[in-house]
Amino acid sequence: MTTTSESAQQHTPSGLARLLPGAPVAEAVLAETAAAAARLRNRGITPSLATILVGDDDASAGYIAIKQRQAAALGFASPHVHLPATATQAELHQAIARFNSDPAVHGLLVQYPVPGNLDYDAALQTIDPDKDVDGMHPLNMGRLAVGLPGPLPCTPAGIEALLAYYEIPVAGREVVILGRGATLGRPLAMLLAQKRPTANAAVTVVHTGVPDWARYTRRADILVAAAGVPGIVQPEHVKPGAVVIGAGVRYEGRRLLPDVDEACAEVAGAITPRVGGVGPTTVAMLFRNAVRAAERASQ
Numbered sequence: 001m002t003t004t005s006e007s008a009q010q011h012t013p014s015g016l017a018r019l020l021p022g023a024p025v026a027e028a029v030l031a032e033t034a035a036a037a038a039r040l041r042n043r044g045i046t047p048s049l050a051t052i053l054v055g056d057d058d059a060s061a062g063y064i065a066i067k068q069r070q071a072a073a074l075g076f077a078s079p080h081v082h083l084p085a086t087a088t089q090a091e092l093h094q095a096i097a098r099f100n101s102d103p104a105v106h107g108l109l110v111q112y113p114v115p116g117n118l119d120y121d122a123a124l125q126t127i128d129p130d131k132d133v134d135g136m137h138p139l140n141m142g143r144l145a146v147g148l149p150g151p152l153p154c155t156p157a158g159i160e161a162l163l164a165y166y167e168i169p170v171a172g173r174e175v176v177i178l179g180r181g182a183t184l185g186r187p188l189a190m191l192l193a194q195k196r197p198t199a200n201a202a203v204t205v206v207h208t209g210v211p212d213w214a215r216y217t218r219r220a221d222i223l224v225a226a227a228g229v230p231g232i233v234q235p236e237h238v239k240p241g242a243v244v245i246g247a248g249v250r251y252e253g254r255r256l257l258p259d260v261d262e263a264c265a266e267v268a269g270a271i272t273p274r275v276g277g278v279g280p281t282t283v284a285m286l287f288r289n290a291v292r293a294a295e296r297a298s299q
Helices: 005-009 023-042 058-074 089-100 120-124 138-146 154-165 185-193 262-266 279-297
Strands: 049-054 080-083 107-110 174-178 202-206 222-225 243-246 249-252 255-258
Touching: 023 058, 023 154, 023 279, 049 058, 049 089, 049 279, 058 279, 080 089, 089 107, 089 120, 107 120, 107 279, 138 185, 154 185, 154 243, 154 279, 174 185, 185 202
Parallel strands: 049 080, 049 107, 174 202, 174 222, 222 243
Antiparallel strands: 249 255
């Protein structure tokens, strides 16, 4: 962990921004999660994260495999249901209902995306809010909006953890989020505006529907790119010395295309790497939500 908050604003000797990799942040969160899981097992409770995959998308199957390997490393149970691509909405809801009613299951997620004949949002709303490890159930989003405790959306929570890990001041600073999506931009704005030491920022949400969106990004002390538009953030859109968090990506096949152009490292004071930035923290937060759900269920 860094020793001074000012270091986040300093360039490296090469003139490039200081990198903010997500792996050390994820390792710290997962270490805390493993310790919490061990305490539960000592009481005879095995934390459990259940997953549902619909169809045969290779990337989705790969993400499930990553979660299952991480579950095993943490001492979690990881029950899994794989439905065919021809599954109906009712069959998906039935699989969710079985996990909802199983007291041995503490967390549940449906891997996104689902086949086009299914309504992912409708399925999400049938998940028990207490088992919603993605933090995206409408009830949990409402809890976030009013500042009540509950599972947090994983990528926004991972970004907050990354800023805290690298001791980047957030309170009182201008944070601009480029992107208004329901899974990232909007919940991150609510999270970073809350009154607590790792947040309490002046937050602006702007999006590509605003013709002069760069007018907002250029004034940001902390800029979060969450538009899902490859290369949308160029050096001229960044305030010199700003912290730049690249959270938005798009995939072309297996090729990852980030929102933030790599040349932004020549202007920013600190920046997440194009690969291995926010991603590792997102997975870590998923398991943190799951172990906290197990703790709540055991009380």
